[in-house]
Amino acid sequence: MKIKGDLMTFRPDIKVLDATLRDGGLVNSFRFTDEFVRDLYLANIKAGIDYMEFGYKASKELFNVDDYGKWKFCNDDDIRAVVGENNTDLKISIMADVGRCDYKNDIIPRSESPIDMIRVACYIHQIPTAIQMIEDAHNKGYETTCNIMAVSTVSESQLTQALEILCQSPVDGVYIVDSYGSFYPLNTRELTETYLSIAEKYGKYIGIHAHNNQQLAFANTMEALTLGASIADATMNGMGRGAGNCMTELLLSFLRNPKFNIYPVIQFVQKHMTVLRKECVWGYDLPYLLTGTLNQHPRDAIEFINNGREDYVEFYKTLLEKM
Amino acid sequence: MKIKGDLMTFRPDIKVLDATLRDGGLVNSFRFTDEFVRDLYLANIKAGIDYMEFGYKASKELFNVDDYGKWKFCNDDDIRAVVGENNTDLKISIMADVGRCDYKNDIIPRSESPIDMIRVACYIHQIPTAIQMIEDAHNKGYETTCNIMAVSTVSESQLTQALEILCQSPVDGVYIVDSYGSFYPLNTRELTETYLSIAEKYGKYIGIHAHNNQQLAFANTMEALTLGASIADATMNGMGRGAGNCMTELLLSFLRNPKFNIYPVIQFVQKHMTVLRKECVWGYDLPYLLTGTLNQHPRDAIEFINNGREDYVEFYKTLLEKM
Secondary structure (H helix, E strand, C coil): CCCCCCCCCCCCCCEEEECHHHHHHHHHCCCCCHHHHHHHHHHHHHHCCCEEEEEECCCCCCCCHHHCCHHHCCCHHHHHHHHCCCCCCCEEEEEEECCCCCHHHHCCCHHHCCCCEEEEEECHHHHHHHHHHHHHHHHCCCEEEEEECCHHHCCHHHHHHHHHHHHCCCCCEEEEECCCCCCCHHHHHHHHHHHHHHHHHHCCEEEEECECCCCCHHHHHHHHHHHCCCEEEEEHHHCCCCCCECEHHHHHHHCCCCCCCCHHHHHHHHHHHHHHHHHCCCCCCHHHHHHHHCCCCCHHHHHHHHCCCCCHHHHHHHHHHCC | CCCCCCCCCCCCCCEEEECHHHHHHHHHCCCCCHHHHHHHHHHHHHHCCCEEEEEECCCCCCCCHHHCCHHHCCCHHHHHHHHCCCCCCCEEEEEEECCCCCHHHHCCCHHHCCCCEEEEEECHHHHHHHHHHHHHHHHCCCEEEEEECCHHHCCHHHHHHHHHHHHCCCCCEEEEECCCCCCCHHHHHHHHHHHHHHHHHHCCEEEEECECCCCCHHHHHHHHHHHCCCEEEEEHHHCCCCCCECEHHHHHHHCCCCCCCCHHHHHHHHHHHHHHHHHCCCCCCHHHHHHHHCCCCCHHHHHHHHCCCCCHHHHHHHHHHCC
């Protein structure tokens, strides 16, 4: 597959989405301080980040508000308290999970909201509902993406069919999501080719959301971008569920567009992430490699690590029994 | 460039070299317990590893024996005490640095030594001496490789010239060495092409030795192997100078040759590396990204981390002043 761009020029189409609050929120139940969120917003603006995802729009029918920090629910007023009128180049996104979001009520028209983009996350069998949500958000004036999760467990024919249907909806972009952190760059290459070949027919862009189970989140992100993906998710210090995500500092050190600036990212990591890393745990560790390489959900590895276990051999045996 | 092999078959030419004692020794001054070394030897055999590097053959004129553990010097007797007659498929290598090794005296004929392979490490301007050392080792009956360090600071024309000269020597293999951890997979791709195009003319193989400054040691190793490199260095849990190396556990989880077995690696990591990680520090951290992305030697980052500093912003400013 032909490479788009090189290491001496830049592709202006490449955008970065900061998912620290959203994927990182899965680590600390979305309990970020207001100072953290405000500083993150300012750092993203200075760093030239294109989108900042504040969290989920989770249903308050399904989830108890007291069990989580506010970014599990992303009330428009809470976002507004941070960004005001957001007269900046930074756009605001939230994630809406199929089946976990009262989107008809909780997502108000874009003209009345600080939010710019709704990212709909679904599993492959939920595509019909995802499309309804995309249409709803699109009709309310939002940019939309669809993030099909766990595609490493999906057959090629199913995936192709889903992408064909999806790309005929009003969705603006479709994400390659490596939920289990099981992709090698070779897999990312094939998937980028598949996604692009369908998305380009319908004028949609594609994105990449990687996990670091095999220390490949950055490598897979570069691979997808190099082959034509136009938006990449990253989080400060890689904070995200389990092995975490592609680190913003790594991604910005790679991108050549002069609008990106790593300096405010380093400042933010120094001020906030060094503290947070002492309070909660994320990032590459052997158990994540094992679930990743076996193409399993990381939940067992997360539990193993949260329990302070180091008996990797027993853990590996348990995983093998689940194959 | 065309890919060699795929994810469903395996290339029997691909070999793995365990460099835990050698590159890891740079972290703890080669002070490994005898139990560690013995268990590592046994784990490597069980895991199907092809070569185990015991350390350096450093000159006792230049280095004080009391300042280091024994694997800085790799006396044949010390290796013999671990491996006996080594009636296994695992071959033994040591590294000999140009200018730091009394190779004429300290490297005895292979027929009298437990060592199978001498890896000569040099900078580009030391190629003539490296070739003398390679000839010496070759004449004594050893397999040889040449590891040209810091090639990220070398011009293409110099590199091509060095490779042409080197490949006309009796050397068996030539290594791509990412000393500063500054390569992207795109760089590795270009270098693999350059090295292979010359090495193949002369019937030599090429190898890859990666560092993890940008969390790309595994990705770069896969990239080089995928394009035709035949030997890869790895270390248990990535133990190695600064950001460390490609982790053996990651590499074995990727390789498809049935002779490789990740299980003894997991056992070894559980028994020894979890302990060692509490005694000394290696592995990816932000300062290594910064030296890597700026193509600088990691020494400043190592010092920064060993001093327990977290003022990344100041560190970054200091590095920029050195550009």
